[in-house]
Amino acid sequence: MPWIKGQLLQGGKYVIEDVLGQGGFGITYKALHVDLNQTVVIKTPNEYLSHDPDYDKYIERFIQEGQILARLSQDPHPHIVRVIDLFKEGAIHCLVMDFVPGEDLFKLVRRRGALPEAEIVPCIRQIGEALAVVHQAKLVHRDAHPGNIVLRNNGKAVLIDFGIAKELVPKTLSSTGNAGNQGFAPYEQMTRGSREPMVDVYCLAATLYYAITGERPTTSLARKLDNTYLTPxxxxxxxxxxRLNQAILKGMALEAKDRPQSMQQLLELLEAPAVVSPPSVEPDYRKTVMAPPSVDPVYRKEVFRSKAKPESVGIPDKPPTTSPRTIPWGWLAALFLIYLLASYFLAAHKAPYMAWAVTGAGVVTAAVIRAWVVAVDGAWFWAGVGAMAVAIAVAVAVIRAWAVAVDGAVAVDGAVAVDGAVAVDGAWAVAAAVAWAWAGAWDELQLEFSKVHTFLILASTSSLGLGLGWLGYRIFNPGS
Structure with a gap:
């Protein structure tokens, strides 16, 4: 019967604390190494196996493999549990190993579900490297299922519970006496007790299948006997x-000859592809040189490629950014209002079509001449051209209105003679305002825009003012 809690072994050297696991082939205990005050694991075969006619052969194998593992532990591998003692308590042989705190893969996947590829593949590779060392020592683990892979708190994986105890039962029951672990063993191990490295290749690939999907793979016996499909x-x-999908399927090939023939070959399949770095490019240094201010500024860009490492390299300049353009809204608003009032005035005095035409032509003429004629420069000069056109139109409209107000041809002539000068004076006042607004807006716009864009902005603003002035008069005076 199993040892109970508190039972002393080896004259009090070890104290049993708990039963960690029990199967058809052996029992695993958690115990305390009293002298070292260290928690350990003790593995023993089941007592009923002593009645097996081949029991002595199994025990001989158990001791032999325990001694080999103890020698491996003299140069500890970070991913293999360390064997620290081998003794006999009465008629029972015992193997003592380090207790590895952490969570096994079975519990981890049950708690979290399928694990990310970037997290689980490095752990499986660690176990593969451990199994490669075991194979070099002419041993086969034969039980690398998720329950025997413990993840420490630091994320490192450790291979525990070597399958040497499984030699103590008939080979047809070895490796997977626990039915829950049958999905991780190849059929040749379950039927013939194979001890070839390809057994561990299959077990580890099946363990990775479980960790990456969260589901147990189809058993190899079902695939072999019932032709059951293994879902990729x-x-x-x-x-x-x-790449990982193909590596798992290759490692879980039903026939041993179709699998990687060594653990190293499986590790190569699990190796992440090398990342090809782009060729290094030497830094570019840009220098900007401004020509003398007597001519338009010229910016020359020269690129120097450094052949030797500079003594001091500063932070590269940021690429030039375009600052937002400044629009002279004040000048444009003044120009708009002047044309708006002039248009309203023309509409109020029922200006003839000739006055409207002169005004519109003056707007376009001034803009075109200012943009493309360079023989005579100065914004005030060309603004005067447009202003003169507006003045003429306003004068015509006023004189026309006053003329209509007086009855008869003589009266008309008299109105023109008497009030014409007043109309002209008022028109020239409007013209001065137009010239002032045009000149100011033109100079400001030229600082930020091309001649074409300046022309379009001024012409549009003036035309918009004319149109809205006429429309405003018609809206507020519907019966006129």
């Missing part, structure tokens, strides 16, 4: 890479 892991977890 990528169909369960589409997020995994095609």
């Amino acid at each position: 892991p990528k169909q369960i977890n589409p997020r995994m890479s095609d």
Whole structure:
């Protein structure tokens, strides 16, 4: 019967604390190494196996493999549990190993579900490297399922519970006496007790299948005897890479000859593809030189490629950014209002079509001449051209209105003679305002815009003012 809590072994050297696991082939205990005050694990075969006719052969194998593992532990591998003692308590042989705190893969996947590829593949590679060392020592673990892979708190994986105790039962029951672990063993191990490295290749690939999908793989016996289909892991977890999907399927090939023939070959399949870095480019240094201010500024860009490492390299200049353009809204608003009032005035005095035409032509003429004629420069000069046109139109409209107000041809002539000068004076006042607004707006716009854009902005603003002035008069005076 199993040892109970508090039972002393080896004259009090070890104290049993708990039973960690029990199967058809052996029992695993948690115990305390009293002298070292260290928690350990003790593995023993089941007592009922002593009635097996081949029991002595199994025990001989158990001791032999325990001694080999103890020698491996003299140069500890970071991912293999360390064997620290081998003794006999009465008629029972015992193997003592380090207790590895952490969570095994079975519990981790049950708690979290399928694990990310970037997290689980490095852990599986660590176990693969450990198994490669075991194979070099002419041993086969034969039980690398998720329950025997413990993840420490630091994320490192450790291979525990070597399958040497499984030699103590008939080979047909070895490796997977626990039915829950049968999905991780190849059929040749379950039927013939194979001890070839390809057994561990299959077990580790099946363990990775479980970790990356969260589901147990179809058992190898069902695939062999019933021709059951093994669902590719990528169909369960589409997020995994095609490369990993193919590596798992290759490692879980039904026939041993179709699998990687060594653990190293499986590790190569699990190796991440090398990242090709782009060729290094030497830094460019840009220098800007401004020509003398007597001519338009010229910016020359010269690129120097450094052949030797400079003594001091500062932070590269940021690429030039375009500052937002400044629009002279005040000048444009003044110009708009002047044309708005002039248009309203023309409409109020029922200006003839000739006055409207002169005004519109003056707007376009001034803008065109200012933009493309360079024989005579100065914004005030060309603004005067447009202003003169507006003045003529306003004068015509006023004189026309006053003329209509007086009855008869003589009266008309008299109105023109008497009030014409007043109309002209008022028109020239409007013209001065137009010239002032045009000149100011033109100079400001030229600082930020091309001649074409300046022309379009001024012509549009003036035309908009004329149109809205006429429309405003018609809206507020519908019966006129």
